[in-house]
Amino acid sequence: MADSLPIPLTSPLSPAQKTSLINLVRRAAKAEILPRFRNLGQGDIRSKSNAHDLVTEADTAAEAMMARGIQAMFPLALVVGEEAAATNPELKGKIGEAELAFIIDPVDGTWNFANGLGVFGVILSITRFGKPVFGLLYDPLADDWISADEDGPAELTRAIGTTRPLTVSDGGDLGELAGFTHYNYLPQEAKPGVAKALPKLGRAMSLQCACHEYRTLARGGADFLFSGTLNPWDHAAGILICQRAGGVARMLNGDDYTATVSDGYILVASNEATWEKLRDHFAFLLDDAKA
CATH class of the missing domain: 3.30.540.10 (Fructose-1,6-Bisphosphatase, subunit A, domain 1)
Structure with a gap:
């Protein structure tokens, strides 16, 4: 067969x-x-x-x-x-x-x-x-x-x-965006800065389930996903699906995602403009990594 x-x-x-x-x-x-x-x-x-x-x-x-x-x-x-x-x-x-x-x-x-x-x-x-x-x-x-x-x-x-x-959402301004953040799984040193950044977004939440978070993104029910936990079983499928639904997914530093990446932050957004706004919003994490 x-x-x-x-x-x-x-x-x-x-x-x-x-x-x-x-x-x-x-x-x-x-x-x-x-x-x-x-x-x-x-x-x-x-x-x-x-x-x-x-x-x-x-x-x-x-x-x-x-x-x-x-x-x-x-x-x-x-x-x-x-x-x-x-x-x-x-x-x-x-x-x-x-x-x-x-x-x-x-x-x-x-x-x-x-x-x-x-x-x-x-x-x-x-x-x-x-x-x-x-x-x-x-x-x-x-x-x-x-x-x-x-x-x-x-x-x-x-x-x-x-x-x-399926098609992703239209995105929007920072204060209008709803999405998923894995705050509890961030490095301890990143949490204070992220905690200050989240209230400027429309809605930041976690379903404690990457499968349903990526499903929601791909269906247009949310605008972004931001994570510092890069287990390939959590992200590889959802990232590809969101990209094929019209979204943008890259590492926060601009590198392409692969299932071999183990350090850094993944940022998935509904379009390029929204991704860039979120990248700029969380860019302090890149500066912290260089320090």
Whole structure:
């Protein structure tokens, strides 16, 4: 079968391969994630780096199922799951060298999920030598997904079979902008300056779930995302999707984003003018880094 062979490295996924990959994610959600939602026992939730960095049995079981399926379909690919990388940090460092890498966040928004809040999702990205070439943001509760590849539009697809293209917002002046900031995850030395900058924006918030933050951006419901936490499983898919929906995504210093970047700040905005306004607004962070 065609899905048992590695994909051609010079072309995007075929429609059949996309369907197989999306169906794998949906099966994993139905088998391993949804049955555990609001049904986790005390022993099913553990802490990783701190008391708020959680992992559940749903994370590990769903990641294992998806990793097995991807490896069967694409045997030459590198598969990097968030939970696998937590126990084997060297995996993350291999992304930039891989001709084909699949990056999985099996339950994005684990804190929400573990506390019974319905704002969680599955994120899957494909990269070539660190450059995102396919992104998927899946909502298990709604059973719908937003996806894009490097050459096509960002699209929302529902389980009933309808698909529609997505477009980012029109942006605007600083005082009108609504968006997402990951303030709690910023370096401690950056927090005082960012705390002073945020009230000048229209609305700065966090859903504690990059999957739904990027989905909201791609659908035009928010104007920006600003983050200093650069885990590739959080950003690679959403950045590509927002770019294909008409948005602009670069590092705050102007560099292009790749899944290999581990330091700095990512800034995603609805258009170039809005990105530049936000870049100027947060430019003090670049000066602080040089000091």
